[in-house]
Amino acid sequence: MSKLFLIGVACVGTSSIGEEISKKMDCNFYDFSFIIENVKGKTMPRLHKEFFTPHSMREHCRPILESFIDQHVDEDYVMALTPSCLMDHYWKALKTEKDRTVIAIEDRPENIMNRVRFYDDDQRPLIIKLTSTQKSNLIKRIRADATYFRRSYKRADYQVDLDGRNIQDAADLILEVLNTPVCSTENMTKHGGQGDVI
Numbered sequence: 001m002s003k004l005f006l007i008g009v010a011c012v013g014t015s016s017i018g019e020e021i022s023k024k025m026d027c028n029f030y031d032f033s034f035i036i037e038n039v040k041g042k043t044m045p046r047l048h049k050e051f052f053t054p055h056s057m058r059e060h061c062r063p064i065l066e067s068f069i070d071q072h073v074d075e076d077y078v079m080a081l082t083p084s085c086l087m088d089h090y091w092k093a094l095k096t097e098k099d100r101t102v103i104a105i106e107d108r109p110e111n112i113m114n115r116v117r118f119y120d121d122d123q124r125p126l127i128i129k130l131t132s133t134q135k136s137n138l139i140k141r142i143r144a145d146a147t148y149f150r151r152s153y154k155r156a157d158y159q160v161d162l163d164g165r166n167i168q169d170a171a172d173l174i175l176e177v178l179n180t181p182v183c184s185t186e187n188m189t190k191h192g193g194q195g196d197v198i
Contacts, residue, residue, distance in 0.1 A: 003072075003097055006174075007081040007156065008105035009145045011115045013170060014080040017105065020171035022078040030079045032065065039064050045121040054084060062089040069097045083145070086152040103174060104153035107162040109142040 004021065006014040015031050022029035033044050040047055040061075051057035065085075085094060086102070094100065113135060118126040130138065153159060160177055162170050 002099040004078045005102045018080040027076040058089040065093040086155045102156040104156035104159045109139045111164045
């Protein structure tokens with residue numbers, strides 16, 4: 001592994017898990033959301049409001065990913081991608097990195113809901129106590145997001161189900177997946193990077 005990219009729906013844990021993996025692998029960790037924010041000088045929520053569609057934002061920000069890949073060609077690293085990074089413009093940039101391994105992380109919506117943290121448009125934390133109805137609606141939204149992105153996640157090299165694991169155990173699972181034959185890993189599905197199951 002030289003470049004490990006983690007992707008999943010919001011709050012599934014790509015950033016926390018990626019940072020933990022980078023420590024275990026003794027390499028740098030990057031969060032693509034933060035890279036975009038640093039380049040554009042704006043938070044992601046405010047950037048999203050500037051574009052009519054998510055597609056147009058991906059088209060606009062594609063050069064940021066391309067530039068990062070070009071500038072770090074000789075570096076081993078772990079990167080947490082945004083949920084849509086295996087779609088259209090981002091995918092065209094990402095697949096130029098030949099020395100990549102992409103892992104799509106999945107978990108049950110109920111587990112993801114327990115990791116959700118709320119922030120305002122300037123990324124300041126908000127304390128919000130959800131009602132039972134709000135929790136139910138949030139779970140439905142997470143499930144809808146997972147369904148929406150699932151087709152693009154078939155482009156990943158692996159899909160890993162966290163099954164409620166904490167950050168440390170999830171990082172260990174992914175490292176195990178990277179070093180375990182396909183036939184002996186229960187929580188992993190191996191793909192060919194183009195959507196075909198091997």
